[in-house]
Amino acid sequence: MGIGYVVGVLGGAILAHAAYATIQYRAVLKITEEEFSRPPMDVMMELLLGLVLCMWAGLAVPTKFLSVLPHSDENRIVSLPANLDFMIFNHRGRALPSDSDLKLHT
Amino acid sequence: MAAAVAAVAAATTAEDEARLLRLEEQAEHGGGGAWDYLCLARRLRARRPAHVLRVGLALLNNASARSGLASEQWTLYEQVATAAMDCQRLDVAKDCIGVLSKQFPGSTRVARLEALLFEAKSEWAEAERAYTQILEINPFDQIVHKRKIAIAKAQGNMSLAIGYLNKYLELFMADHDAWRELAETYVSLQMYKQAAFCYEELILSQPTIPLYHIAYAEVLYTMGGLENLQTAKKYYASTIQLTGGKNTRALFGVCLCTSAINQLTKGRNKEEEGSELQRLAAEVLLNNYKQQAPSKAPLISSLLKNMKLS
Structure with missing residues (x-):
């Protein structure tokens, strides 16, 4: 979890730096009176790296991935809930001794 | 009416059960x-x-x-x-x-609990009266309808319980719990054809729950007959698929169905994929026993040999 946050912050910082570098590049172009077509290659690479890091952090930080397979332990159904809406009370439990000191103190 | 349909209760997964x-x-x-x-x-x-x-x-x-x-x-x-x-x-x-x-x-929910207390005391007439009063206020109270079915069941009047359940399902046909209760009631009365119909409904509405597949397969296996056995085998196989081969009952089911089919057909019209399935099921079954109950592995081995499956 900790490494995810670090990677996220790093990705954000890289994206911010790429934005700053682009602004600087445009300022230089204004001085040299050249036409802006696209950011330089190093900024593009920086953007891609920042995107990858941010995406990785976004997926890793919130929680662990759950399996979509029906037979994995978190999805494998082992029993159905007791049908409590149709529950009846005249069962063998009546004959069992119950804990007499269980009382509701009001 | 749609609002009155009960929410599907989540089935218990292996992880949930362990946590509980x-x-x-x-x-x-x-x-x-x-x-x-x-x-x-x-x-x-x-x-x-x-x-x-x-x-x-x-x-x-x-x-x-x-x-x-x-x-x-x-x-x-x-x-x-x-x-x-x-x-x-x-x-x-x-x-x-x-x-x-x-x-x-004056809460209906508390009134239901009071009626439930009458049931626990086996005061059926009082409970019936209490539920009737609640139904006068809200005729579509599903829980109360279900309790009336439970009263009939508690008194041992299964035919009345079935009648009530069928009437209830005419009103609330998307209630899985009621279909399941009806299926189990039919099975307890050995009315397997009707139980099979109920399990078909459950499989249609919740196809990813393997326990309905296996219940349906067992009903078909109990009914017998070549066609039923072949269908039962398919549903045992689908249970194995949905549980990742972790359901021992389904593995046994495949073996038993294969054995019964072989007896009925006297070994003729053997399908190739069928024999492959039974071989794999027998193999997995034996491996499971060797890992989890080694002392019982020889018993399973001899059982499978008797069935001519290994």
């Missing part, structure tokens, strides 16, 4: 997690009345813990009351219902 048992152990030995345990038991609709009663009463009798629950404490009173009735501790149930009726006078 862990929390139960923890709560029983005073290691905390009592409220988490009670919430999970409620969410999974697990019927563990003795534990719920003990753990729930411990929470309710602790004033600071109870006040910490705020409005959730009333849900706990209801849960403990039901558990107390299930354990035949009618005095505790009466006390809990008393607290609730003082807090919520």
